[in-house]
Amino acid sequence: MSPFEYAPAPESRAIVDIASxxxxxxxxxxxxxxxxxxxxxxxxxxxxxxxIAEGSSADIDLxxxxxxxxxxxxxxxxxxxxxxxxxxxxxxxxxxxAREFAVLETLNNGKxxxxxxxxxxxxxxxxxxxxxxxxxxxxxxxxxxxxKPHGVVGQIIPWNFPLLMLSWKVAPALATGNxxxxxxxxxxxxxxxxxxxxxxxxxxxxxxxxxxTGAGATGAxxxxxxxxxxxxxxxxxxxxxxxAREIVGTKKSVTLELGGKGxxxxxxxxxxxxxxxxxxxxIFFNQGHVCCAGSRLxxxxxxxxxxxxxxxxxxxxxxxxDPMDKNTDVGAINSAAQLGRITELxxxxxxxxxxxxxxxxxxxxxxxxxxxxxxTGVTQAHRIAREEIFGPVLSVLTFRTPAEAIEKAxxxxxxxxxxxxxxxxxxxxxxxxxxxxxxxWGNTFNRFDPTSPFGGYKESGWxxxxxxxxxxxxxxxxxxx
Amino acid sequence: MSRVEIRKTYKLFIGGAFPRSESGRSxxxxxxxxxxxxxxxxxxxxxxxxxVVAARSAFPNWSAATAFNRSQILYRVAELMESRREExxxxxxxxxxxxxxxxxxxxxxxxxxxxxxxxxxxxxxxxLGATNPVAGPYYNFSIPEPVGVVALIAPQDSSLLGLIDxLGAALTTGNxxxxxxxxxAPLPAITLSEVLATSDxxxxxxxxxxxxTKEVAPWLASHMDVDAINLAGVAAEDxxxxxxEATDNLKRVIAPKSRDWLQTPTIEAMTSLxxxxxxxHPIGI
Numbered sequence: 104m105s106p107f108e109y110a111p112a113p114e115s116r117a118i119v120d121i122a123s124x125x126x127x128x129x130x131x132x133x134x135x136x137x138x139x140x141x142x143x144x145x146x147x148x149x150x151x152x153x154x155i156a157e158g159s160s161a162d163i164d165l166x167x168x169x170x171x172x173x174x175x176x177x178x179x180x181x182x183x184x185x186x187x188x189x190x191x192x193x194x195x196x197x198x199x200x201a202r203e204f205a206v207l208e209t210l211n212n213g214k215x216x217x218x219x220x221x222x223x224x225x226x227x228x229x230x231x232x233x234x235x236x237x238x239x240x241x242x243x244x245x246x247x248x249x250x251k252p253h254g255v256v257g258q259i260i261p262w263n264f265p266l267l268m269l270s271w272k273v274a275p276a277l278a279t280g281n282x283x284x285x286x287x288x289x290x291x292x293x294x295x296x297x298x299x300x301x302x303x304x305x306x307x308x309x310x311x312x313x314x315x316t317g318a319g320a321t322g323a324x325x326x327x328x329x330x331x332x333x334x335x336x337x338x339x340x341x342x343x344x345x346x347a348r349e350i351v352g353t354k355k356s357v358t359l360e361l362g363g364k365g366x367x368x369x370x371x372x373x374x375x376x377x378x379x380x381x382x383x384x385x386i387f388f389n390q391g392h393v394c395c396a397g398s399r400l401x402x403x404x405x406x407x408x409x410x411x412x413x414x415x416x417x418x419x420x421x422x423x424x425d426p427m428d429k430n431t432d433v434g435a436i437n438s439a440a441q442l443g444r445i446t447e448l449x450x451x452x453x454x455x456x457x458x459x460x461x462x463x464x465x466x467x468x469x470x471x472x473x474x475x476x477x478x479t480g481v482t483q484a485h486r487i488a489r490e491e492i493f494g495p496v497l498s499v500l501t502f503r504t505p506a507e508a509i510e511k512a513x514x515x516x517x518x519x520x521x522x523x524x525x526x527x528x529x530x531x532x533x534x535x536x537x538x539x540x541x542x543x544w545g546n547t548f549n550r551f552d553p554t555s556p557f558g559g560y561k562e563s564g565w566x567x568x569x570x571x572x573x574x575x576x577x578x579x580x581x582x583x584x
Numbered sequence: 585m586s587r588v589e590i591r592k593t594y595k596l597f598i599g600g601a602f603p604r605s606e607s608g609r610s611x612x613x614x615x616x617x618x619x620x621x622x623x624x625x626x627x628x629x630x631x632x633x634x635x636v637v638a639a640r641s642a643f644p645n646w647s648a649a650t651a652f653n654r655s656q657i658l659y660r661v662a663e664l665m666e667s668r669r670e671e672x673x674x675x676x677x678x679x680x681x682x683x684x685x686x687x688x689x690x691x692x693x694x695x696x697x698x699x700x701x702x703x704x705x706x707x708x709x710x711x712l713g714a715t716n717p718v719a720g721p722y723y724n725f726s727i728p729e730p731v732g733v734v735a736l737i738a739p740q741d742s743s744l745l746g747l748i749d750x751l752g753a754a755l756t757t758g759n760x761x762x763x764x765x766x767x768x769a770p771l772p773a774i775t776l777s778e779v780l781a782t783s784d785x786x787x788x789x790x791x792x793x794x795x796x797t798k799e800v801a802p803w804l805a806s807h808m809d810v811d812a813i814n815l816a817g818v819a820a821e822d823x824x825x826x827x828x829e830a831t832d833n834l835k836r837v838i839a840p841k842s843r844d845w846l847q848t849p850t851i852e853a854m855t856s857l858x859x860x861x862x863x864x865h866p867i868g869i
Contacts, residue, residue, distance in 0.1 A: 347831040545865040552718035
């Protein structure tokens with residue numbers, strides 16, 4: 104064993120108790136769905152974890168009715184401070200059951216336990232804690248003297264951060280006085296269903312949070328339900344546009360947090376150790392299943408070779424494999440479908456003339472895996488420079504002048520995130536001001552916090568989540584109020 | 585015999601120039617009694633696209649101008665309108681089919697509206713921005729930024745004040761604009777373009793088209809390089825269709841709302857044309 108090899112350090116899964124099947128969480132209890140059940144798996148092993156109900160439109164209707172009743176009879180009448188106390192309770196219970204959530208998240212999503220344990224779950228609890236405090240202070244949020252909730256909110260979340268996206272959606276919705284019908288992602292329902300148990304333990308009034316599992320059709324039924332006042336969606340730009348079009352002509356409000364093709368710009372004076380770590384974190388965090396990933400690396404030409412050499416060296420140290428191993432850096436791809444999409448786009452990279460380099464690593468035989476990969480010689484016309492890969496694949500481009508970096512960085516219909524690496528403060532701020540993106544990380548990447556607004560320009564979405572600005576998504580604005 | 589007056593040729597305003605429509609078309613504008621007034625240009629899809637190109641080209645500099653600078657320029661627009669108050673009063677009287685007295689009051693309100701918006705440009709950052717106390721060694725701040733190129737379908741119930749009310753909101757926030765003027769009463773908008781051309785408003789920041797709303801508005805709604813669209817002047821039966829087309833590139837859509845243009849606008853007129861950008865940086869030595 105060389106000094107840099109690690110003994111296996113698997114996290115125990117004994118802490119979780121996965122039922123053989125789950126129903127839908129409506130009006131404070133689990134009921135059988137009207138649709139056909141489907142299997143949810145561990146993407147690292149393809150082991151079936153449980154059977155999940157597929158919510159039908161009748162089920163969605165039941166859930167919306169429960170949410171409406173809870174809104175009209177309980178939640179909208181409750182003093183705001185009391186409402187906030189339920190959120191504090193939820194935050195505390197999530198902290199108390201953090202290990203359970205982390206293990207379950209890793210089993211169902213394939214992300215490394217180190218990330219679910221240290222990032223997803225603590226941030227999810229922090230979102231509830233942060234928004235709990237807003238509940239009785241909304242008149243100070245700069246959104247009018249008596250801002251009003253929408254009523255019943257339909258929320259659809261993705262599979263890349265199942266619990267964290269739940270908390271980004273549910274916490275502000277409840278704090279502002281709305282009730283919720285949440286549809287988790289098809290492939291990652293388990294932590295949302297465990298969250299239902301948190302609602303039970305917190306004594307949350309029935310119907311305030313309803314969780315209806317299922318696939319696209321279940322989400323579509325939620326979007327088109329006439330008694331839903333607001334839709335909040337996180338997912339692909341394609342589906343986001345379809346939702347935006349669907350709700351045109353209705354009175355529904357909508358916020359969208361969609362795709363990205365984030366530029367990560369490295370100037371020649373960048374602090375190199377931190378930059379290499381930041382590039383790796385930007386694209387290989389969570390297997391690259393990150394809407395704000397730094398998936399286009401723009402390197403100033405005179406440091407191009409140096410950056411690539413150090414990047415390849417650093418990537419070679421990444422430990423790819425068992426997500427339950429506490430030393431794992433890169434886990435499993437979430438689904439066969441996503442692996443197919445990554446493979447297709449990477450093949451397009453080959454075919455269009457970019458040069459592929461992947462880390463030398465042994466991938467498990469079962470489950471869905473993709474070795475961390477970079478493409479060099481990428482041009483702006485290549486599909487891998489234009490389309491969101493949503494996997495551990497980095498496209499490398501170069502630039503000579505700051506103006507060229509800006510031009511290339513902004514040459515995308517997306518506008519979610521960007522990164523800038525330089526030791527010069529004035530250059531960093533100059534660059535940040537010109538990037539058409541909702542979040543700019545200077546000398547860091549992929550940082551998140553409940554107090555920090557997150558969301559995109561252009562086709563990356565409508566509205567913000569987090570911070571004071573995120574509250575606007577769940578309160579009626581202007582003439583709606 | 586009385587003197588034969590020199591009439592004005594009303595043309596488009598694109599990229600700081602006053603071209604005729606590339607289509608060669610014009611249409612007749614009449615007064616409330618049906619008398620001939622002028623033949624303004626009837627803009628085409630190509631004119632609309634040219635205007636978007638001009639607005640996009642003007643965006644980097646206008647959005648990067650200091651708020652103080654934008655403030656002074658908008659105030660300058662008010663100054664120049666004041667000096668042409670009588671011309672605007674005649675135009676609004678004709679355009680809105682109202683008496684000179686009421687038209688004068690509307691022009692006063694329009695001038696004052698520029699002043700109101702001029703004062704906003706360097707306040708918005710303080711009011712809408714934030715420093716966010718993140719749980720880590722990072723400095724984190726959020727600032728409002730303009731959404732980009734805004735298409736403004738000017739209201740049909742007001743030839744000047746309604747336009748300025750919505751245009752001022754877009755300009756003080758740093759956006760560049762393509763205006764489709766009030767269809768039947770486009771002349772005050774063109775007179776305004778003459779003021780804008782001489783008020784230090786950089787070329788391309790405001791572009792004004794005249795023509796048929798039903799013909800031109802859909803091209804702006806579906807244009808992939810327009811970031812936001814205000815549907816104020818779109819006929820009720822067309823709003824849904826245009827809002828749907830605007831989703832092709834997820835434009836920010838501002839739905840028409842009927843309101844008394846003499847009333848002071850709300851801050852939403854401006855916030856609906858802003859994006860929030862959040863910047864992170866580590867703190868350390």
